[in-house]
Amino acid sequence: MKLLLGIGGSDDSFHALERVVERVAETGDDLTVAILRNPATQAAPDGIEQRVRATLDERAVTASIRHLDGDPGSQLVALAEREGFDRIALGGGETSPMGKIKLGRIAEFVLLNSHVSVTLVR
Amino acid sequence: MTDDAAGEPPSPPRTFDDREGRTIIVRDHDHDRDREALTAMYEAFDPADRAQGIPPMTTDRIVDWLDAITGPETVNVVAWHGDDVVGHATLVPDDENGAVELAIFVLQSHQSAGVGTQLIRALLGAGRAAGFERVWLTVERWNDPAISLYEKMGFDATDTESLEHEMELDLTQTDNTG
Structure with missing residues (x-):
């Protein structure tokens, strides 16, 4: 399977990274990691990339790493559809002190706009 | 709440008849007295009324969740009907912004009967007595009854x-405890 993981630097996006890389180590899926500009985190793309590489190395998984500028949700969906990915994976939202799940803006956009199947990682 | 109540926790229980004529008692949460019945309420809770993943659905997770949300620094009120907790x-507290969530x-059998309004009034009064200043919440945007209730309370x-x-x-600008 051709899998596209979007990561913008939020806690749930790093959680998704761990889980997806763990899974790909077993399945051997063709993984691309897209580093997004998430306005909510303002995380530095280079810092995210270092963490992605470290996680991949830990599990001896190879993946292409791409940087997507501009609006994160629409760029991710466009890449997935343009390049024939089978699935998009994303962080599944943050949890409030109360335990309520709150979807991120990128996840909301991707869910409503993507013609490619989407997995929200919990 | 009148001045002579002085806002000293724990506040006295409030007894009222709901719109179905059932006698409901709203009181500050007491772990020893309430916990078993509170767990039972969530075990009986209709999954269709879950909101953003809570309450959890299995007893283990309900217990962990109740431990977390009734822990130190939290404020809780419960509504009793006879031998059951129904709300x-x-x-x-939210560590990030100094506010409380x-x-x-309310159990399905006791919804749309005024129990929620009484619970929120008691809760906001207890929160004010505990010194909290700002309360926030999230609500699914299709949940009109809940949004109406929160607006009525001044949210x-x-x-x-x-x-x-x-x-x-x-909470410093309003008084919805009456």
């Missing part, structure tokens, strides 16, 4: 762009 409202659950929407609306109340 629960809670304020949980609110949630309220204002602060974010309506997402699937969940975020609302907020300044």
Whole structure:
């Protein structure tokens, strides 16, 4: 399977990274990691990339790493559809002190706009 | 709340008849007295009325969740009907912004009977007595009854762009405990 993981630097996006890389180590899926500009985190793309590489190395998984500028949700969906990915994976939202799940803006956009199947990682 | 109550916790129980004529008692949460019945309420809770993943659905997870939201620094009130807890409202401090997050659950059999209004009034009074100043919550944007209740209590929407609306109340500016 051709899998596209979007990561913008939020806690749930790093959680998704761990889980997806763990899974790909077993399945051997063709993984691309897209580093997004998430306005909510303002995380530095280079810092995210270092963490992605470290996680991949830990599990001896190879993946292409791409940087997507501009609006994160629409760029991710466009890449997935343009390049024939089978699935998009994303962080599944943050949890409030109360335990309520709150979807991120990128996840909301991707869910409503993507013609490619989407997995929200919990 | 009148002045002679002085806002000293624990506040006295409030007894009222709901719109179905059932006698309901709203009181500050007491772990030893309430916990078993509170767990039972959530075990009986209709999954269709879950909101953003809470309450959890298995007993283990309900217990962990109740431990977290009734822990130190939290404020909780429960509604009793006879031997059963039929409603629960809670304020949980948010480390990030110094405010408290609110949630309220009423058992399906006791919804639309005024129990939620009484629970929220008691909760906000207890929260004010505990010194909290700002309360926020999220509510799914299709949940009109809940949004109406929160608006009636003085909550204002602060974010309506997402699937969940975020609302907020300044406890220092309002008194909804009456």
